[in-house]
Amino acid sequence: MTGEWGFTTSRPTDARYGDDVAKYAMSHGEPGLKTFVREVLQNSNDARLDNEQPAQVTFKLESLQGDEAIEYLKILDIETWSKHANLATDTKSGKHIVEAIERIKNDEEIRILTIEDENTEGLLGEENADESNFTALVRDVLFSSKSGDTAGGSYGLGKAVLWLYSGLSLVMFNSTLSEPNPTDQSPRLIGRTRLPTHKSEDGDTVYQGHGWYGSLSHDEEGARPESIWGDEAGSIADSLQLSRSDGPGTSIQVVDFRVPTAEERLDDGELADQITEMAIEWFWPAVYRGDLEVAVEVEGETRQASIDEYPQYKPFTNCLDDREYSVSQLNEPEDVAQAAIPLDVPEKSGGGGGVDGQLDLLVRRADTGEYQHRNEVAFIRGAGMVVEYYDRDRVVVGNQDFHGVLLGGRARPWGTDESPGEAETIVEEFLTAAEPPQHDEWVRTETLANTYSRGFRTAVEGIKSDVTETLRGLVAPEVDRGTTGPQRLGNRFKIGNESRGGRSDRESPSSQRVTGDTDISFDEVYTHWSFSGEVEPLSDRNEIRAITVSLIRMAEERATSDRLPVQNISSDTTGVSISLPEQKGVQVGRLEPTSGTSKISFEGVSTEDHRQVETRIKVSVDVAERRDK
Structure with a gap:
């Protein structure tokens, strides 16, 4: 029948x-x-x-x-x-x-x-x-x-x-x-x-x-x-x-x-x-933990999905294996460090469900030959699936290569003797609601908006910027700042500003209204300069209106009029508008934040520089009194 x-x-x-x-x-x-x-x-x-x-x-x-x-x-x-x-x-x-x-x-x-x-x-x-x-x-x-x-x-x-x-x-x-x-x-x-x-x-x-x-x-x-x-x-x-x-x-x-x-x-x-x-x-998380086994049968042959057959994922499982032996600094290849990323889950619209939670970031210094998925962070929660591989390659140009795992929700204690508690369950539910239909990132979703009270957007959108900031502290090696040249750190110095209606800090030190650091180094693989920086006003009464980043060629430790174009610039800060306008015929990076922004981080790269002439970064900041003051 x-x-x-x-x-x-x-x-x-x-x-x-x-x-x-x-x-x-x-x-x-x-x-x-x-x-x-x-x-x-x-x-x-x-x-x-x-x-x-x-x-x-x-x-x-x-x-x-x-x-x-x-x-x-x-x-x-x-x-x-x-x-x-x-x-x-x-x-x-x-x-x-x-x-x-x-x-x-x-x-x-x-x-x-x-x-x-x-x-x-x-x-x-x-x-x-x-x-x-x-x-x-x-x-x-x-x-x-x-x-x-x-x-x-x-x-x-x-x-x-x-x-x-x-x-x-x-x-x-x-x-x-x-x-x-x-x-x-x-x-x-x-x-x-x-x-x-x-x-x-x-x-x-x-x-x-x-x-x-x-x-x-x-x-x-x-x-x-x-x-x-x-x-x-x-x-x-x-x-x-x-x-x-x-x-x-x-x-x-x-x-x-x-x-x-x-x-x-x-x-x-x-x-x-x-x-x-x-x-x-x-x-691989579910397979590694013994929660899932996968096989493929074709033409009478069975192929088992095994982590051993795909060694490019071993650095991630090694993060979990060696978590209990974590170190404070990644001095040697295969060292594993860990850090807590705060995640404050707001209450649900109907009340309850809020918690001062955290995600755990595990970072392993890459060994020679570990190129695949290098400088990526695998985002994981209790379901045992990698939500996404977050590429942070630009963060570590000139620093130490790594593989990272971000554990959230009921996955947070993996690799320890702990068991997930109520806080992990609340975070798990929040991260689940933060996934769109394709489950490939944690972002603001309609489910979050319909379920949680004010603060959910700040919480979920702050995850990546917090991961980036934490990575900078873990993978940056100790560098001799006195050495210059295209293969070393180019410069790290206070950031100047252009006050509205006032003089620049070069004219008067007392007019300094922002602070921050910048890094620039040469990437021999891609033959370009990679830079990053962070800016914030000295006074909480001020806000940043705009930032302009330009790259200056050097000669005998002195700046020249020659400029290297900025090819790309990005920011993890929420709400920042990015553009690449030209100044005097040379492309620069421009960041314009939303009103009230008090701190901006950015990163970017230059166009190819086959000459490898020493280059420094110039950051001009338009800062003014906060509009709401």
């Missing part, structure tokens, strides 16, 4: 459901293979059972050909499905789907990707439950029912990419449930397609595009399949290459698997290699 397709109906509408899903997924994260691997593994990792065993995820790539492919499509009731797909060809996504089914029929070949997880909850929940694993993954659209404080996602984008990576926009599910109701009837099998909204041939019926494959039932919306259970589900799963073990978990099959942005179809071996490496790149 096979299942049947049923599509929900509605009153006439111009909506194009399938196109909306694709556009949403495309606009919220890179639609490359990285996005798919991150989202799929995140879902399985979040569903891990609360025991000492890891979630086990296996990607199985298969290409069915000839009679095997024909029989597979027959079991899927592809003829009924195709009739609906052909009614949606007035949309771009509908045309692509019809073209895909014609290609499959002509070639008598179809590629399927099955993602099987073990030691996970399975698709729990009734067919029409308001909140459950089942409704979140199979029924609902772009919503998530994940309630754990370490869950990786809160938007449900992960399930949207499943259909985006299917050439037919068709995904099958087979699950063994971890809890009663009704565990004794496992497995549970159902399929879903996401076609654009379309009308029947006579135009009298409008189908929303939601289509399910299962056991046909009838309700006020018409005929709609529900899950198939038990032996019948197991028999169909066998025919669809979707059978699984008796252990709790879910198998997801992406029919006609493809990478939407790939210029050409990758072969199974290339896909397997990429999936394996991406699993380690983004989930």
Whole structure:
């Protein structure tokens, strides 16, 4: 026996459901293979059972050909499905789907990707439950029912990419449930397609595009399949290459698997290699801690995702391994230092939930040959996924190369004997809310704005600037300031200012109204000068209106009229406007902060300087009395 397709109906509408899903997924994260691997593994990792065993995820790539492919499509009731797909060809996504089914029929070949997880909850929940694993993954659209404080996602984008990576926009599910109701009837099998909204041939019926494959039932919306259970589900799963073990978990099959942005179809071996490496790149924390195991099966061969096979991620795990032996200064390669980054979580709008929390920054001095991900900080919380690799290469030009790990929320105590407490749980919830749908950074989000009271923006946007400032103190070596030259530190001196209506500090020392430091050094790899600085008024009654940075050529320890163009300048200070205007025909850096800004940090680089002439940095500051005084 096979299942049947049923599509929900509605009153006439111009909506194009399938196109909306694709556009949403495309606009919220890179639609490359990285996005798919991150989202799929995140879902399985979040569903891990609360025991000492890891979630086990296996990607199985298969290409069915000839009679095997024909029989597979027959079991899927592809003829009924195709009739609906052909009614949606007035949309771009509908045309692509019809073209895909014609290609499959002509070639008598179809590629399927099955993602099987073990030691996970399975698709729990009734067919029409308001909140459950089942409704979140199979029924609902772009919503998530994940309630754990370490869950990786809160938007449900992960399930949207499943259909985006299917050439037919068709995904099958087979699950063994971890809890009663009704565990004794496992497995549970159902399929879903996401076609654009379309009308029947006579135009009298409008189908929303939601289509399910299962056991046909009838309700006020018409005929709609529900899950198939038990032996019948197991028999169909066998025919669809979707059978699984008796252990709790879910198998997801992406029919006609493809990478939407790939210029050409990758072969199974290339896909397997990429999936394996991406699993380690983004989930080495969960793999390292024994919470997650990932494998890829292709052509009868199983490839295990192992940190040992990708040594470029060992410096990050070494940060955790050697945390208990941390030092105050990074004197030798492989030394690990640590520092606390404050994170003051405001109260929620309804009260409660606030805490004076912290993140822990671990920094390891890079050894010779450790080039990949060098001078990057891996941002991690309790979900065990790397949220992002924060590139701080420009901070350390001329200083010591490093690898860093920023641990937040329930991940903060990793590498110690501590256990996460209430403060870590509150920070974890805050960081989760600070992640956009693609979960690739901590920023101001709508969820933060709707959940927390005033102060949430300052808290989340201050993380990167605090990390940068802390790194400067940890990775800067002791340098002999008396030595000059392109391969040494160029200069470090007080910053001058240009007071409104007054004289510069060169005219009168008493007019000095700002203070700060600057650094400049030559990078032999990129043959340019790298500079950084920090400026603040001496009096809290003043504010910075603008900063201009120019690069001056030197000759025999004296400044010349020759200038080196500024190629790029940036600032971690919130609200600073950046531009690169010209002064006397030479490009300079210009920073203009918002009103009330009392402290600005910046960094940048020059254009290439093959002459390697000694160069110093000139910082002119426009400072005035605060507007609110």
